[in-house]
Amino acid sequence: MLNIAITPHREFLPADSDEQKLFLMLKLRPTKQVANTRPPTNIAFVIDTSGSMYSVVAGEPQPTDQVVQMDGQQWRVATGGKTKIDIVIESLRSLLHSGKLDANDRISIIQFDDQATTLISATPATEVAAIDAAILRLKSFSGGTRMGLGLKQALHALDDHSMASRRALVFTDGQTVDEDLCDELAKQFSIANIPMIALGVGEFNEDLLNRLSDVTGGKPFHVVPGTATGTAVSILDFPNTIVSEIGLVQQEVITNLALTVKTVKGVALTRVLRAYPSQAEFSLDQDPHSIGNVLAHDETVFILEFTIASRTASRIRIAQLGLTYDVPGENRRGELDLQNVVVQFVAGQELAVQVDQEVMGYVQQCNIAQVITEATRIAEQDPHRAEELLESARRMTKRLGNTEMTDSLTSAQDELRKTRRISSATRKTIKMGSKSKTVKMGQDINDELSEAEIRQASGT
Structure with missing residues (x-):
């Protein structure tokens, strides 16, 4: 098997x-017989519906004379642009109507702001009308950001003891006020083997999303408005990202x-x-x-x-x-x-001194994330040392053939040289990208690791 x-x-x-x-x-690696099977899936979408999700990130909005009250403030209504929540709704509906889900796939839709609501729970994906209605309700909420409340409801929705591939997909654009609860719940997700796909856009806490994906065995993504480069994901390409990630869940045999x-x-x-x-x-x-x-x-x-x-x-x-x-x-x-x-x-x-190059290639990829974290931590106090660390990580990703990560690190180096700092957006891209994108090693690595690099990684 x-x-x-x-x-x-x-x-x-x-x-x-x-x-x-x-x-x-x-x-x-699964045997061919097992690889050709199809696991049932149980997927919970945990969506931030706080007030900041209504900011326009695509199109050319035109203001109107209509004024609405939201989160204790007055806002002038605009037309013609797409907000973050609009794009999330479009993406979920696109997946629902893609034909890639069937009766073996169950869907939950959960919203959170300063409260949380399960809009629909563990429903077969063939019940399109009911799930569609739940997705559209996401635009009925607004408030602060308490991600832990949403994760708590997701854990309940995914409380399925049958053999299935389960996943929580979390989308947020802000700093949650219940970080401790998120960390505690992540341990429970891990025990239940429910990986989290953690997607953040805007001013979110990338360290928290990295921890949530790490602890649960999931994957983090930095979502950006407009065009994306390197390991970042454009919010305009969000529908394809969702379809791709759910496709991988369906392949977990x-x-x-x-x-x-x-x-x-x-x-x-x-x-x-x-x-x-x-x-x-x-x-x-x-x-x-x-x-x-x-x-x-x-x-x-x-x-x-x-x-x-x-x-x-x-x-x-x-x-x-x-x-x-x-x-x-x-x-x-x-x-x-x-x-x-x-x-x-x-x-x-x-x-x-004889080492297996394939094993060391994977070890070095795992170490890159630590090097990047240290570079971003010291960038403002010691930009020269941060640049050295980024260059070390960039050389390694280039040698290992990780083109997307190399591009992200090159951009971070250019920014550091020009401004003597690493911006919040760039920091998120390289820290989360080092986790979400790795490359397959083999016995045919063209440029072998140097003895110094091997000794540094192995502690000998």
């Missing part, structure tokens, strides 16, 4: 090095991956990451570790990071890995028996 390959970044480790790193690549890791004394599991097709870092609090789902017709790649104490030169089993999972299209469960992770410890450094 599931083809699995386990590859360490080194087959030999120096025996006399303390606190060294071992990166283990876990590559999963393996779900509820639960990873068991048993280590020997002197070995600690320090990180569990998904490296491809998008990035996420999973919590180590759960046992077994919930690591999400696997797409049909492609590989899903995880990186396990171990910290290892020095030991005598010998061949040693340092860990055992086990895996359970669901196959919703066939309504059954699968299991991988415990697999031994064996490493040869050797005296000296000669054999230990």
Whole structure:
């Protein structure tokens, strides 16, 4: 049901090095039989309907004489332009009428401002009229921003114990006042294996959206008005983005991956990451570790990071890995028996310098997000150092073939050189883009990583 390959970044480790790193690549790909199945899906759209969602982002609005009262303020009505909420409504209706959903797909529509309402819950996508009416109601609300209330209702709407691929798609354009509640709910989404697709436009908190997508194994997007470059998404292309992401949910033929890791004394599991097709870092609090789902017709790649104490030169089993999972299209469960992770410890450094370039390519992609976060943090206090970090990340994305991320980093560097700072929009694009867009590695990398880069990543 599931083809699995386990590859360490080194087959030999120096025996006399303390606190060294071992990166283990876990590559999963469904068998052809399983890849051709179709999982049922359960999708909740959690939409910000606060007052700022009514700002015009497309077209040429023309003011009228009509004045309305909203959120305690007076606003002059304009015609001819499209607001954020208009485009979200168009996008959801476009998906509903696209023909890509069927009776196996269930839809929930939830709005939030300073309150939250479930407009329709877990309804088969074939009930087009009812879902359409719920989507149109999104324009009936306005207020502040309390995302946590919307997420709470989404968790209830997705409380489905049948085998299905589930997803919460969250769209927001502002700073929520209940960030702590969002973080707490994200843990519950993770336990239930409900990834979040977090889309932000405007002055939202990108760190929060990155955390929500990370903790749940989802994906973040920075949505921008007008033309988008690099890893950003244009709000005008939002309908295509929605259709594409929901299409991926329909391809999750393996779900509820639960990873068991048993280590020997002197070995600690320090990180569990998904490296491809998008990035996420999973919590180590759960046992077994919930690591999400696997797409049909492609590989899903995880990186396990171990910290290892020095030991005598010998061949040693340092860990055992086990895996359970669901196959919703066939309504059954699968299991991988415990697999031994064996490493040869050797005296000296000669054999230990040999590394697997495919594994290190994924490790470097995971490290890029950390480099970018640090660059944006120090940009205003130390622009020179921030520029060095961005250049390091840019060179790596170029070498690995991540064109979109390279373009985003090049733009950020140009802006930093000219203004000595990184704007809010650029910061969002590069921080979220480093998570949402990764590239597939292979054994045929043209430009191999330098020894210095390998040592920096592996801590040896």
